[in-house]
Amino acid sequence: MEIKKSGMISIVGRPNVGKSTLTNALVGEKIAIVSNKPQTTRNRICAVVNRNDCQYVFLDTPGLHRARTKLGDYMVNVVKQSVADVDAILLLVEPIPHIGGPEAELIGRIKQLGVPSVLVINKIDTVEKEQLLAVMQAYGQAHDFNAILPISAKNGEGVDELLDLLAEFLPEGPQLFPEDMITDQPERQVCAEIIREKLLLCLDKEIPHGTAVEVTRFSERDNEIIDLDATIYCEKASHKGIIIGKGGAMLKKVSTLARTDIEAFMGTKVFLQTWVKVKENWRDNINLIHNFGYKDE
Template identity: 65%
Template sequence: MSVTKSAIISIVGKPNVGKSTLLNQLVGAKIAIVSNKPQTTRTRITGVLTKDDCQFVFLDTPGLHKPRSRLGDYMVKVVNDTVTDVDIAALVVDPVPRIGPAEQELIARMKQYHMPSVLIINKIDTVKNEDLLAVIAAYSQAHEWDAVVPLSAKTGENCDILFEEFAKFAIEGPQLFPDDMLCDQPERQLVAEIVREKMLGLLDREVPHGTAVAVERMRERDDGLIEINATIYCEKKSHKGIIIGKSGSMLKKIGAQARADIEELLGTRVFLELWVKVKEDWRNNQYQMRNFGYEDE
């Protein structure tokens, strides 16, 4: 069946509610990195799924938070811009009957722009039905939702219902992306994000939040193996030592975990070489942020 309509959907919410996990579940592939640390996503990632006669375009945004650096300011701007220029705004929340400041601000924007809005209550696999009713009641008092969908991004439970609700707001028009396209990010960017994800999982405290990854080279050899050279940039010399680890042990662990995911992404064997360099206070440097793809011209 040919695509005759599309829906552009912004996935918003506070940090660590499962937005990237949901995006990966909806698209059916890992295109956004996931960790249990807040502010894992830094840029707006576009996921695409062509289903029956409709193309769904998902915008995964950074969690709305109080910025503490120029990078933080950029991340908040991404959220605010994304909420205002889509067909549907989907607010992802934890199954807690309390509306926090980030949710209140996002709901206010939805009201301001009179846009179709869907409330997604994530992590229903962790709560009882009666607790879920209290969450629905609290959010229903705050806003008149076009749909409320409790689901589990982790297991995929009720994601089919979410697609049905999204399809109701699809707009007639031409196809936006090719049928087989899942993400608008170039492979280099996806590779860099996978390396950063492994640091988020393996390193403690503020160290991974002060890092950025740049893929310097990707080259396919005659035997099909892909050689990748990437540099991890951190803000402090002490952080460099932590990332490398004793006798290079931590860097080897980061590389081994990243290589496994990159091979799955690219569908071929990979040789990954990682370097670590210090760029002090890069999160407040407009030039450096632009180099890492985090700021508009």
């Protein structure tokens, strides 16, 4: 199928509304990490979907939140940059009939830019249909959205309808990315993010937010097995002990879960080795933030 229309669409919203879950549902593959903890996504992730004669380039962004570290500043900046120069903005919200601070700020930005916008109400599997009307009404009064669509990113309900709807906003023109490409993230970056997702899944409270993962070796053997060495950085020596766990049990659990997902993503067997190092206050060190792959394009 020849691509006749292509364009960029930003997915924005507060932390934890399901932006990464929606990105994965749109692509049909896991390229954005997901957890039930806020601020899981740190970078802008580019997801490419080819459907019928359209190529959609989705930008999955970190949740808009109040920054408390230099890493937080970087994440907020990524959101603000991601709504400029796009063909449409998709504001993802929860089914709550009240507009919070982050939503109000994003609606203000949408108005300022005058970009076509679609309100997508996620997690409709968690509420009664009647409640959705109040949500639609509250947002409809705040901004004249081009369309409002209720979906469930988790179970895929409404995802096809969303793509049909967004096709209207794509300008005519050739494809922006090669046909077999589903993300602009380097493979080693996706692998590092998968390891970080498992840290978010397995560890409590603040500890996983203070972690970063650096892939130090990524090499393919003749038989296609991939050797992957990764260093997990944390901010305190006490955190290092928790990440490693008794007799190395926690690190082994994280690594095993990560390896399963990395093998599915790479489509081949992976030999993964992980280490843990302490880098105090790295989230406030701009050089280390850049080192760990969080940098402006």
